[in-house]
Structure formats: structure tokens, C-alpha cells
Amino acid sequence: MAIKTKLILFAVAALGLAHPAMAADDPLASWNDGATKEAIIAFVESVSTQGSANFVPEASRIAVFDNDGTLWAEQPAYAQLFFALDRVKALAPQHPEWTTAEPYASILKGDLKAAFAGGMKDVATVIGATHSGMSTQEFSAIVEDWLATATNPVTGKPYTQMVYQPMLELLAYMRANGFKTFIVSGGGVEFMRVFTEQVYGVPPEQVVGSSGKVSFSMVDGKPVLTKQPDISFIDDGPGKPVAINLQIGRMPIAAFGNSDGDLEMLQYTCLEPQVAFCLYVHHTDAAREWAYDRKATFGKLDKGLDAAAANGWTVVDMARDWAVIFPGE
Amino acid sequence: MAIKTKLILFAVAALGLAHPAMAADDPLASWNDGATKEAIIAFVESVSTQGSANFVPEASRIAVFDNDGTLWAEQPAYAQLFFALDRVKALAPQHPEWTTAEPYASILKGDLKAAFAGGMKDVATVIGATHSGMSTQEFSAIVEDWLATATNPVTGKPYTQMVYQPMLELLAYMRANGFKTFIVSGGGVEFMRVFTEQVYGVPPEQVVGSSGKVSFSMVDGKPVLTKQPDISFIDDGPGKPVAINLQIGRMPIAAFGNSDGDLEMLQYTCLEPQVAFCLYVHHTDAAREWAYDRKATFGKLDKGLDAAAANGWTVVDMARDWAVIFPGE
Numbered sequence: 055m056a057i058k059t060k061l062i063l064f065a066v067a068a069l070g071l072a073h074p075a076m077a078a079d080d081p082l083a084s085w086n087d088g089a090t091k092e093a094i095i096a097f098v099e100s101v102s103t104q105g106s107a108n109f110v111p112e113a114s115r116i117a118v119f120d121n122d123g124t125l126w127a128e129q130p131a132y133a134q135l136f137f138a139l140d141r142v143k144a145l146a147p148q149h150p151e152w153t154t155a156e157p158y159a160s161i162l163k164g165d166l167k168a169a170f171a172g173g174m175k176d177v178a179t180v181i182g183a184t185h186s187g188m189s190t191q192e193f194s195a196i197v198e199d200w201l202a203t204a205t206n207p208v209t210g211k212p213y214t215q216m217v218y219q220p221m222l223e224l225l226a227y228m229r230a231n232g233f234k235t236f237i238v239s240g241g242g243v244e245f246m247r248v249f250t251e252q253v254y255g256v257p258p259e260q261v262v263g264s265s266g267k268v269s270f271s272m273v274d275g276k277p278v279l280t281k282q283p284d285i286s287f288i289d290d291g292p293g294k295p296v297a298i299n300l301q302i303g304r305m306p307i308a309a310f311g312n313s314d315g316d317l318e319m320l321q322y323t324c325l326e327p328q329v330a331f332c333l334y335v336h337h338t339d340a341a342r343e344w345a346y347d348r349k350a351t352f353g354k355l356d357k358g359l360d361a362a363a364a365n366g367w368t369v370v371d372m373a374r375d376w377a378v379i380f381p382g383e
Numbered sequence: 384m385a386i387k388t389k390l391i392l393f394a395v396a397a398l399g400l401a402h403p404a405m406a407a408d409d410p411l412a413s414w415n416d417g418a419t420k421e422a423i424i425a426f427v428e429s430v431s432t433q434g435s436a437n438f439v440p441e442a443s444r445i446a447v448f449d450n451d452g453t454l455w456a457e458q459p460a461y462a463q464l465f466f467a468l469d470r471v472k473a474l475a476p477q478h479p480e481w482t483t484a485e486p487y488a489s490i491l492k493g494d495l496k497a498a499f500a501g502g503m504k505d506v507a508t509v510i511g512a513t514h515s516g517m518s519t520q521e522f523s524a525i526v527e528d529w530l531a532t533a534t535n536p537v538t539g540k541p542y543t544q545m546v547y548q549p550m551l552e553l554l555a556y557m558r559a560n561g562f563k564t565f566i567v568s569g570g571g572v573e574f575m576r577v578f579t580e581q582v583y584g585v586p587p588e589q590v591v592g593s594s595g596k597v598s599f600s601m602v603d604g605k606p607v608l609t610k611q612p613d614i615s616f617i618d619d620g621p622g623k624p625v626a627i628n629l630q631i632g633r634m635p636i637a638a639f640g641n642s643d644g645d646l647e648m649l650q651y652t653c654l655e656p657q658v659a660f661c662l663y664v665h666h667t668d669a670a671r672e673w674a675y676d677r678k679a680t681f682g683k684l685d686k687g688l689d690a691a692a693a694n695g696w697t698v699v700d701m702a703r704d705w706a707v708i709f710p711g712e
Contacts, residue, residue, distance in 0.1 A: 113586060116588075190628055234588075243629065243632070244628075244632075247632050257442060257633075258631065258632030258633050259445075259563075259588075259589075259630070259631045259632055259633065260588075261632060265629055268625050268628060268629070269621070269625070270621035270622075270624045270625055270647055270651070271621075272650060272654075275654065276654055276655070277624065277647070277650045277651045277654050277655060279624060279625065279628050279651075292598070292599035292600075295599045295606065295608060296597050296598070296599055296608065299519055299573075299597060299608050300572065300594055300597070301588070301630050302587065302588045303572070303573075303576050303587030303588055303590060304586075304587050304588065318599055318606070321601060321606045322599070322606045322608075325601075325604065325605055325606050326605070326606065
């Protein structure tokens with residue numbers, strides 16, 4: 055791992071996870087007192103207290119977390135999309151044809167609206183072209199190097215510093231109460247694993263995401279996994295319960311999301327006859343972060359808000375419920 | 384879970400895993416003394432002893448195990464294939480067309496050679512037809528019921544009693560030394576998860592296998608995952624390192640297999656520049672189990688034997704190395 059990335063990642067981990075004094079007093083210190091915080095604590099205590107009517111054995115305490123917009127910021131666009139755009143610029147000298155071929159030509163001119171006029175098809179093309187042609191190890195190294203220097207175009211902060219301090223505390227609090235925490239995100243699984251263990255304390259085998267095809271071959275007597283341009287699975291919307299069933303193989307009892315892409319995961323978790331907890335992060339804080347919901351391009355929360363109201367799921371009002379947004383504030 | 388299955392599964396688990404007195408003396412009591420047992424112990428001690436030159440931190444102690452032929456018997460054919468054949472017979476009354484349509488007609492007549500003359504294509508057809516059209520929960524219940532009464536056509540024993548006692552001890556021994564044990568098998572992931580936790584002590588989220596398409600829908604306000612007839616991933620051969628990369632996201636440091644279908648998994652684990660251990664179970668005991676290798680229909684071990692010799696991998700000679708084959712003998 056590149057030294058610079060390591061330093062940034064460890065600094066973030068230290069900011070986010072290592073406040074022993076604070077943790078001893080209040081494991082959710084960055085959450086303001088109120089109904090949201092009370093609901094979280096009531097659920098965690100009820101399933102983890104021996105003798106409680108809602109007690110759940112530790113092996114079944116599975117919690118699933120979306121990443122973009124739930125654990126880290128997703129505005130003005132997904133971090134992984136900025137990574138792909140930066141890769142197009144970095145690779146352009148090797149692809150003279152990109153000066154005229156779309157969507158590359160528009161990306162290189164900085165006209166993202168034209169570049170992605172075709173919608174998800176164009177996004178998939180760019181993701182495929184920039185996330186393939188190298189070994190899985192080489193790809194990880196490229197992401198590490200990028201994370202070490204890339205910054206969010208609005209805040210100027212490194213992406214790994216735009217994780218939500220209250221959610222870092224929530225992850226740690228749930229693990230301290232016997233939960234196994236998984237990330238189940240639309241982001242690329244190999245992209246996320248570069249930072250999820252150090253930033254969130256979630257090990258690689260507990261990260262579920264979208265993926266591209268990978269092929270195995272022996273080259274000069276050495277095994278090589280090579281990333282291919284075809285996308286093989288989109289871990290979003292109905293794909294989330296499908297991936298949970300395939301890769302985790304247990305029904306979660308807690309699910310955390312922030313967009314309509316998380317709706318099916320929350321339905322799967324909370325509309326079964328079981329003790330379960332579902333929470334939506336609602337981005338309501340234009341001053342400290344962003345405010346968006348029903349009409350957002352990235353992280354649209356429309357059907358999900360209605361489903362939360364209808365089903366009594368907990369909704370975080372970021373402006374009201376979070377005393378701190380990002381670590382170190 | 385059906386009560387009968389539970390009883391059988393618990394009985395097997397008790398036989399296989401719960402010999403505290405024996406474990407205190409020798410955690411690998413069913414392994415005869417000799418080079419194979421010594422090689423296993425030397426590896427496990429070298430990576431788990433603080434200060435050892437080969438010490439590996441606990442989080443990186445990932446061990447992957449094939450299932451068919453490595454953890455349980457696979458002769459005269461895979462258990463899951465017998466399950467599919469039994470399902471064809473059980474479902475035949477609902478499918479009058481099967482009396483003439485192949486491969487079903489031949490299966491119902493008991494002519495398996497004719498049924499599977501087309502090879503894997505016919506097998507996939509039968510697996511697809513018998514493993515789809517129900518919810519994932521319904522499928523688990525069907526497998527449980529089947530395991531409770533089905534028996535191996537040669538031995539007459541329940542399949543879950545045809546697990547290898549030495550491998551149960553090896554799984555427990557590695558976990559006791561900080562390894563996280565995963566199953567990475569060509570078997571269907573939803574088929575295996577019905578018994579893997581109770582029989583092997585491997586939880587659902589550590590079972591990687593082949594899978595069919597699954598679709599999510601809301602039916603009468605309830606979430607349902609429905610199994611579809613299309614096979615989506617074959618976790619065999621080069622698929623094994625691909626699945627390990629996708630679902631575990633770490634390089635294993637120990638890999639256990641018994642056939643050419645495990646070769647790429649062993650290459651991936653042991654031909655990288657890292658401390659690692661690879662082992663093939665060689666079926667050499669026609670008296671107590673089966674003897675087969677280079678020409679077997681199920682569990683062919685040909686290229687793998689050559690690779691083991693060339694690379695110095697450990698090869699279990701079942702007749703020589705295993706004092707006991709099945710639990711309770």
C-alpha cells in the first residue's frame with residue numbers, strides 16, 4: 055500500500071474510531087439526544103440483552119450498511135465516478151481515439167452532461183474501460199494511489215475524510231454489541247475494499263458490492279486474476295437482497311441506507327416476521343453537508359421516504375440528529 | 384428446520400466436533416502419525432506462533448476447503464446430483480411431459496447413462512429444473528427434508544454421516560489456531576448452507592459455491608427471493624479463485640482440495656510469493672471408502688497430482704494417513 059494512503063487512512067481511522075475516553079462515556083457521542091438515537095440504542099440493547107424478549111443470538115446479529123451517502127458523502131457525484139473520470143484523463147495519452155470517441159471526448163473536454171447523456175449505459179462504458187486490463191492487485195494499487203491525493207471537488211477534502219463520524223460510531227457500537235457489520239453497496243467491491251477495513255473496521259470478506267468480470271490464468275507459472283471490461287453484477291436495488299442471500303446467506307436484522315437503491319434491502323430486512331431495525335439517513339443539512347432527497351441525481355430518496363413513513367422505519371434528520379458530520383470537526 | 388434433520392445434523396456434529404478429551408490430547412487424533420500430519424502441524428504452528436519467521440496475523444489466516452471429496456464423500460456421484468434425481472421423481476406427477484422428454488424420461492426409467500449422454504448441459508438442465516420455482520426458504524426446507532431421509536446408494540448411510548472425521552478435526556484445529564475457515568465448492572451454495580454450519584462449524588457467510596439466478600419481488604407486501612432455472616456461476620476450476628477474490632477478497636494462505644476442479648484454487652493460494660500450504664486428499668482406500676484419481680468421472684484428480692508433485696504440495700494418502708474415515712467408526 056502506498057505510504058501516503060496509509061497515513062491518510064490511519065489518520066481517518068484514528069479520528070473516527072479511537073476515542074476511548076469518549077467511547078466509555080457515550081459510544082454514540084456524535085448523535086444528538088432524541089428519538090433517533092433512542093431508537094437505535096433501544097433496538098441494539100433489546101436484541102443483545104440475555105433474557106430480553108427480543109434477544110437474538112450473536113451469530114444472527116447481521117447488520118448491513120450501504121456505503122455512498124450512508125457511510126460517506128456521495129455529492130456532487132459518487133467518489134468512484136470521479137475516480138473513473140480521473141482514470142480517463144490519466145489513460146488518454148494511450149488512447150488517441152478518445153479525443154473523438156464518446157463518451158471519452160466529452161469527458162476530456164470537461165462536459166459531463168454531454169458525456170453521460172446516454173445515462174447508465176455510458177457510465178458502464180467508462181467504468182468498464184477504466185476498471186479493466188490490469189490484475190486485481192494492480193487495480194488496488196491504482197485506487198490506493200488515487201485516494202492518497204484525490205479530493206472532493208466541492209469540499210477539497212480527501213474522500214476518506216468525508217466519512218460520517220456518527221456512522222463510524224454506530225458501526226463500532228453495533229460490533230461492541232455482538233453484531234457482524236457488512237457493507238452492501240452499489241460501489242465496486244474491489245474499489246471499496248481498498249479503504250473499508252481501515253476506515254470502517256469492516257474486513258474484505260464482509261464487503262459486498264458491484265463487480266466486473268475477472269478471469270484467472272497462469273502467466274509464466276504465476277496465477278493472475280485479470281479485470282475484464284464487462285460488468286457482471288450491479289449491487290443496487292433488488293440486487294442488494296439477491297447479493298445478501300448469495301454472499302451472506304443469512305437474513306440481516308438491521309439495515310442502513312439513504313436512497314431508493316437501498317429500499318429492497320430494507321424491505322428484505324424489515325418486512326419479514328422477525329425483530330429487525332431499518333434506518334434511512336436523510337440528507338437535510340445544506341450548511342454542513344448537502345440537502346437532497348426526492349429529486350436528486352445521485353442518492354435519490356423518494357419511494358424510500360414513503361416506505362419509511364408507512365413502515366415506521368427510523369429516519370435520520372442529519373441537521374437535527376448529528377452533532378458532528380465528518381471526523382475531527 | 385425439520386426435527387429429523389436437526390437430530391441427524393446434531394448427532395454428526397457431536398460425533399465430529401465434540402470430543403473435548405480427545406481434542407485436549409491430540410486435536411488431529413484421526414490422523415496417523417507421519418509426514419502428512421507433521422506437515423500440517425508444522426505449517427499451522429509456524430504461521431500462528433508469535434515471533435516465528437512465518438508468522439501471519441490472525442486476520443490474514445484464511446483457509447479454503449473444497450467440499451465434495453474433500454470434506455465429504457462424492458461417490459458414486461455427488462450428493463446434490465442424487466438430490467436432483469430424487470426431485471425429478473418427486474415432481475414427475477406434476478410434469479406428465481417428462482415421461483417422454485429427455486433427460487427426464489431416462490432418469491425416470493433409471494437409465495442415467497442415457498440421461499446424461501449430453502454431459503454437463505443435461506446436468507445443468509436437471510439442476511435448473513429441480514432447483515427453481517420456489518422461494519429460497521422453501522428450497523432450504525426441501526433440502527433439509529431430503530437430507531433427513533436420503534442415503535448414499537452404496538453405503539446406505541445418510542450423506543451428512545459420510546463426512547471425513549480427519550477433516551472435521553482439521554477444520555476445528557485450524558480455527559483453534561486463529562484461522563477463518565471457508566468452504567469454496569462447486570456445490571450449490573444454497574444446498575450446502577443447509578448443513579455446513581452444524582456439520583462443519585462453517586457459518587453461511589463463509590460458504591462460497593455455485594449459484595443460480597435469484598429474483599427479488601414484493602408479494603402481498605412481503606419480500607420474496609425466488610430461485611430461477613438459469614445457472615449464474617459455476618464455482619469450479621478457474622471459477623474458484625474468481626469467487627475467492629469476489630466474495631472473500633483476501634488471498635488464502637491454506638487451500639484443501641481433492642480434484643482437478645481445485646487446481647486453480649491451489650495454484651492461486653500456493654504459487655504466489657507468500658507463506659502458504661496446499662493439500663490434496665487422494666482417495667486411495669477402496670476398502671474403507673473409494674479409490675479413484677486420474678480416470679474418475681466424479682472427482683478426477685489428474686493434472687492436480689502432477690502439480691502437487693511438481694510444487695511440493697502435501698498429498699493425503701487416505702489409506703495410509705487416516706486412522707478413521709467417517710465419524711463414529
